[in-house]
Amino acid sequence: MERKLTKDLARRLGRTYYDCDTLWLSYSASGAEWICRDAECIVRLVGDALSGDPVHSARYAIEVNGVRVVDATMGAAGEAVHALKAAEGTELGTVRVLKLSECADSVMGIASVECETKPEPTEEKVFRVEFVGDSITCGYGVDGVLGELYSTSNEDATKAYAYLTARELDVDYSLVSFSGYGIISGYTELDVPRTECLVPDYYRTMGNSYGRFGNGADPAGIAWDFDAFSADVVVINLGTNDASYCGDNPERQRAFIEGYKRFLRDVRECNRIAVILCTLGIMDDRLNGAMETAVEEYAAESGDEYVRSMLFAPQDMEKDGTAVDWHPSAVTHRKAADRLIAYMRENIF
Numbered sequence: 001m002e003r004k005l006t007k008d009l010a011r012r013l014g015r016t017y018y019d020c021d022t023l024w025l026s027y028s029a030s031g032a033e034w035i036c037r038d039a040e041c042i043v044r045l046v047g048d049a050l051s052g053d054p055v056h057s058a059r060y061a062i063e064v065n066g067v068r069v070v071d072a073t074m075g076a077a078g079e080a081v082h083a084l085k086a087a088e089g090t091e092l093g094t095v096r097v098l099k100l101s102e103c104a105d106s107v108m109g110i111a112s113v114e115c116e117t118k119p120e121p122t123e124e125k126v127f128r129v130e131f132v133g134d135s136i137t138c139g140y141g142v143d144g145v146l147g148e149l150y151s152t153s154n155e156d157a158t159k160a161y162a163y164l165t166a167r168e169l170d171v172d173y174s175l176v177s178f179s180g181y182g183i184i185s186g187y188t189e190l191d192v193p194r195t196e197c198l199v200p201d202y203y204r205t206m207g208n209s210y211g212r213f214g215n216g217a218d219p220a221g222i223a224w225d226f227d228a229f230s231a232d233v234v235v236i237n238l239g240t241n242d243a244s245y246c247g248d249n250p251e252r253q254r255a256f257i258e259g260y261k262r263f264l265r266d267v268r269e270c271n272r273i274a275v276i277l278c279t280l281g282i283m284d285d286r287l288n289g290a291m292e293t294a295v296e297e298y299a300a301e302s303g304d305e306y307v308r309s310m311l312f313a314p315q316d317m318e319k320d321g322t323a324v325d326w327h328p329s330a331v332t333h334r335k336a337a338d339r340l341i342a343y344m345r346e347n348i349f
Contacts, residue, residue: 014174015207019214024206026103027103033094042113043113044112050210051075058074060099061098073152097110107213129166131165133162134199134241138177181241185245232273242287244284246290282314310339
């Protein structure tokens with residue numbers, strides 16, 4: 001029996017958008033999870049107009065009981081069908097569909113699942129953590145090496161520090177991340193800020209993407225309902241791309257501090273009860289001090305007692321390797337996750 005993934009059938013992972021009988025996924029690691037009591041389940045997926053583009057086509061994974069059984073990108077047809085089968089005499093168990101690539105490149109959707117027994121949503125976790133970041137949070141190029149060109153096929157958010165942290169802490173998660181984006185400037189090699197690539201502009205939405213959902217809707221025009229994911233912790237890892245513009249310039253760093261404080265006020269307005277943890281430093285540490293100053297000033301000005309800052313160790317490219325475009329390797333992401341996990345266990349959970 002073919003079924004649509006309504007809320008009573010599957011637990012939604014991250015920010016998702018249900019429309020036209022399809023559960024749409026834009027952000028990294030967004031998806032759905034359910035329990036299948038049958039020996040077989042057919043999963044039907046759909047893509048957007050970019051599905052045939054080998055650089056931008058959405059990459060996704062399907063897991064059964066925590067084991068990845070499908071790793072693919074949407075084909076030129078813009079749809080994919082996967083038949084999942086359990087060993088004879090057993091049931092499938094927990095099925096999880098995840099979008100591995102990021103929002104900016106493309107979107108995809110879970111059109112339906114087919115099984116005899118009604119699927120059951122898995123149980124929600126006790127705590128919820130939202131991760132807000134850039135390409136590092138997206139897992140940019142983590143499956144590639146330095147010198148290789150970026151494509152969605154070498155991006156995997158599940159191998160990045162944020163997802164690793166969520167899995168080990170056993171929390172529900174949401175990733176809001178865009179490669180090349182910042183607080184006051186996206187990544188630039190020019191002496192002017194790149195203001196079209198700012199995370200604060202899209203934080204309250206389903207994202208900014210070249211792709212469109214099935215009804216033609218632009219994710220940037222769809223407001224996210226923060227009541228659907230009431231975060232206990234919001235981890236922010238932004239400033240790496242701003243550093244390409246700010247550098248060591250005091251006036252530009254001051255502008256970054258003011259922009260960071262504005263974003264903190266917005267994050268707090270959207271997440272009234274959350275601890276806000278601000279992090280930086282894996283790829284570029286030039287704005288570490290500015291980030292810490294922004295947190296200190298915001299806390300003093302607002303009286304907010306639930307904002308913190310933490311610095312990551314810079315990546316050791318010689319020892320731990322390098323992914324595409326000098327991005328963190330899987331080893332570096334593991335080390336960053338270990339640092340974040342230890343901090344959160346000691347200071348938050």
